[in-house]
Amino acid sequence: MPVYSLFPYWTDLLIAKDMPHGIFWEVTGASPNRSLSIEWYVTRYQHEEQYFHFKVVVDEASPNVVAFEYYDVRDKGAKGTIGVQGPKNGESNAIKFYPPALTPISSSSVLIQQSKVVSRTATSI
Incomplete structure (x- = not known):
């Protein structure tokens, strides 16, 4: 397991055959203001x-x-x-957990300081 793990949507996802699906990444900007984006266009397994x-x-x-x-x-x-998982055994922060919370997701952010998740925010659709 890596030191940190990010779980933007942890479930059984699938890149379906003959569909415009994929997982793409891009780095934009110049140092020291670069951004890494990883984007998913996928479907759910068996759905x-x-x-x-x-x-x-x-x-x-x-x-x-x-x-x-x-x-x-x-x-x-x-x-x-x-959610996210930190470097210590069992250290994690679930922003949303299955079964679903009362609020549907739209965007969220996580603040990590000194190897610990210290805050999180989420907005609903």
């Missing part, structure tokens, strides 16, 4: 009618902040877990 489009953004200028952005999550987060 190919459910389309998911979300992204993780990490900014070099804000090294302790991770942003999860949700564009199209068909079940509004009902079947996935969202």
